[in-house]
Each structure stands twice: as structure tokens, then as C-alpha cells.
Amino acid sequence: MxxxxxxxxxxxxxxxxxxxxxxxxxxxxxxxxxxxxxxxFFLVWEWSVTLFDIPRYILTPPSLVVEKGWADLDRLLYYTYITGSETVIGYVAAVVIGLPLGLAIAFSSILRRTVYPFFVCIEMVPKIAFAPLFISWLGFGLLPKVIIVFLVCFFPIVLNAILAFNSLSEELTRFCRSTGAGPVLSFIKVRLPAAMPQCFVGFKYGAINATVGAAIAEFIGSDQGLGFYIQIVTGNMRPDLAFAGIFFLTLLGLALFGIVTLAERMLIPWHISVRRNKT
Amino acid sequence: MNPLIELTDVAKTFGQGADAVHAFGPVDLTIDDGDFISFLGPSGCGKSTLMLMVAGLLERTSGQIVLGGQPVDGPRTDIGIMFQDNTLVPWRTVRGNIELQLEMRGIDPTSAADRITVLLQSVHLQDFADRFPYELSGGMQQRAAFCQAMVHDPQIMLLDEPLGKLDAMTREQIRTDLQTLWMQQKPTVIFVTHSIEEAVQLSSRVAIITPRPGRVEKIIPIDLPFPRDFEVKNSPEFASYVRDIQEIFRGYGVI
Structure with missing residues (x-):
């Protein structure tokens, strides 16, 4: 067969x-x-909960996660929307600010000597550590979460953009100069497309971390969202609903990463990382 | 024949003070219109450095370079350049890459469509115009890069080890094509290489460059008929040129 x-x-x-x-x-x-x-994997999980007689408040079988999650679907979907908004706004802001800033730093010797080393230092700081501060400054609303998602995504995006715009091969640099083309034309025709693959490394890294930032920000202080949900139901000894929350958080992360990957395929279909994944 | 390229006392030093490395020169050299001159020397002798200085892509420390009656200060746009690592961009097809050279110069590529087709035919790539560089072999990529370097019809071509990364058989094929193209269009060519046979086969003159700091030790006119086909390459005269040059490099302890 x-x-x-x-x-x-x-x-x-x-x-x-x-x-x-x-x-x-x-x-x-x-x-x-x-x-x-x-x-x-899920079958073994399902059976072992029964086999080893694990209490339901410690671990629930996947079938129960689906059942109880389905019953609480309205709340889960609404919270997915909330966390999704935080994630997307923070992420898009990181891309919209990070990419041009990376470009500016790559081409300005003053910024490269001031802002760039500063960013490298900040990159060493775990951005999540700022989360309680932002919550205390800005309260329980959307804004502090957006800022934390932004911080988590921004640095990989900006640092990869700087790298991208600084690493045009010597041959292509010489080629541009030998044609007599001005900086704008060289940028549009050669530098920008050549930099896209490295920029996407940052975009994808940021996309992976965006939901992490949103969830942790919600753990620290919020009254809605999937992170809030997971924390509350875990406190209520409901691992079934916690897993349902994790499931939707995972979906959110996958969706964001999927969109970024799709954009990569559409914008740089010629790049080896895209070609290798095609069949 | 008029001198097209004149180098007077050209030298290059990298770095400053105690750390300065004297890389090249001083060199005096005159290249005539329609000449095919090879810069032949061991790795690190500064032959590529000299080529870049002629192109105005690298500042010289001292001396004068005059190209077509005008002194070289800054990048020259009236030449065609090709490097060992080609300048084909992966997001454009072969034809698109050739057009890039024109677009960068503000020339409408549609006006040169016929010229591009002829160029592609001359290097046997007419069936690959719409392929991307990664779909081509290394030899085909270099052929495409050659078209890219020639499409704006430069009078001077600077070729920096264009065949350096290719296998022996492909090198042979492309050498033949290169010679045919040079004989048809008669550009002035500076060809940087470390292959003695390649230099003797292609050049009207071979400039022997010494190990660092590079100097032009000797210029050997190669008095053999063109095209230098299989017969010529197996002639005793060809072998004697190769042997004489080998002797020179043996004297330096390079080979």
C-alpha cells in the first residue's frame, strides 16, 4: 500500500x-x-497519566486538555486576541524602528561609535528584568506589555540590521564604485537586497521571542491575556486549562513566525536559506 | 600605438609609521592601446593592489597614473572590471545582472538588449539568460560576469584572476573564449594571474612582478601568433617562454 x-x-x-x-x-x-x-508522544502522555495514576491537579491527559479548553474557548480566544495584540504591536514597532535605525548606525560613524556599543551592552542585559519596572511605571494596561515585547525583539533586529548593512562584499562595493552610481542608486540596486537575508535573521529571532516577552510581562502584572490566564488557572490547580493556554500561546508564536517566514520567501526567494527549504 | 595607461613611480604602503608595510612599487609602466598585458607574480606580491590602483578603487601612496590622457583620482567608470569572486548578485538572472551594470550607470537596459544577446552568444550563454547565478556552474558564472564587465563597452578591461577558482578544463575553455573576444573587440586588457601558462597563452606582454614588495622586474613580449590554439601551445617557442619565466621565479625562490 x-x-x-x-x-x-x-x-x-x-x-x-x-x-x-x-x-x-x-x-x-x-x-x-x-x-x-x-x-x-501524546498517546504516551495520555496513557501514562492513567497508568501511573497521576493526580489530575498535577498533570492532565491531553484529551482532558482539549475537552476543558473547548469549554473555555471564549475566554481563551479573547485572551489570545489580547496577547496577540501586545505581541504584534510590540514586534511591528521593533521592526519599523529597528530596521531604519540599524541602517542609520551602519552608515553613520558617529552613531557607530556612540549608540552601537551602547546597544551591544544593553543586549547583554536580560530585557525581561525591566518588566516589573515598566509595570510599576505604566500600570496593568497594554502599553507596558507592548514595550517589553518591543525591547525583547528590538535588539536582535537592530543588531542584525547593522551587521547586514555593513557586510556587503568587497567585490560588490568595488563594483558599485566602478559604475559611478550614487549612494541612493547603489543602495536600492545592491546594498538593500544584499542586506535582506541578514535582516531576516533578526526578524525571525525577534518573532520567536515576541510571545515570550508578552507572556512574561503578563505573568508579572496584568488582568487579562494568555500569560495572566496560565498563571491564574495554575494557581487554581487546573493544569488542563494551563496547557490549553500554552497551546494558544504556541499557536500565536507559530503564526507570527509563519508570517515572517512567508514574507522572507516572498521577498528573497533567491536566498540559499529559502531555496534549501523548497522541494 | 599610443600609450593608453601610464604609471610613473607608483607605490603603495599600507599602514603608517613603524607598522607600515611597503606593499608595492615604485613601478613605471606604459601600456599601449589594444595591449593584452598580464601581471604575473606569486600570491601577495601586490599585483591585485596595482590593478585596483589603476582602476582608482585604491589610493596610491605616491606616483602618478594616467589613463586615456586623464590622471586617475578616484574610481574610473570608463573601464570594465572582473574579480576572482564575481560580482553577480543572486537576486537577478544572468541577463538581469548584465543589465545591472547599465542601470547603475543610468543607461536604459532595453536600449542594449541586442548587445547583451550578442555578448551572451559570444560566451555560449544565450540559453541561460533567464537563469539565476546559483543555477550555473562556476565557469558559466564567470562567463556571465565577463559579459557584465563588458556590456558598457569599456576600452580598458581589468581582470583580477577571473579564472582563479575554476577547474583546469573550464579554465582552458574560457581562456579560448577570452582570446576570441579580445581579438574581435581589441580592448586593452590588464590580466592579473599567477599561472605562467595562462599569461603566456593570452598576453601580448607579460609583466613579471617580484615577491613583496612587488616591483615590475621585467616585461616580456610574447611574440607568438594569435589565436594561440592547441598547435601554438604545443610549440617549442611556447614552451621556451614558459621555461624562461619559470627560471625567473625560481631565481626568487618562489618555485
Missing amino acids: YVTFRRYSAAMASSKKTSFGVRVLTWIERSWMFIVFFIG
């Missing part, structure tokens, strides 16, 4: 236009081991 399946998907894949269904089939064919492992 497996052989026929392979033959079928190979025949479908060879046709010029690959439909969504075929792409799913080829994905299943390539990743079936992982899929089996993934399902197995």
Missing part, C-alpha cells in the same frame, strides 16, 4: 502544477516518521 501511495504522489508531483492536495501528500510522505512520533 505504501508503495502505491509513493507512486501516486510521485506521479502527481511530476505534473507541472502542484495542487495543495499534492503538496500535503508529499509532505506526509516526507514527514510520516515525525507525524507518527508526534502522535505517539
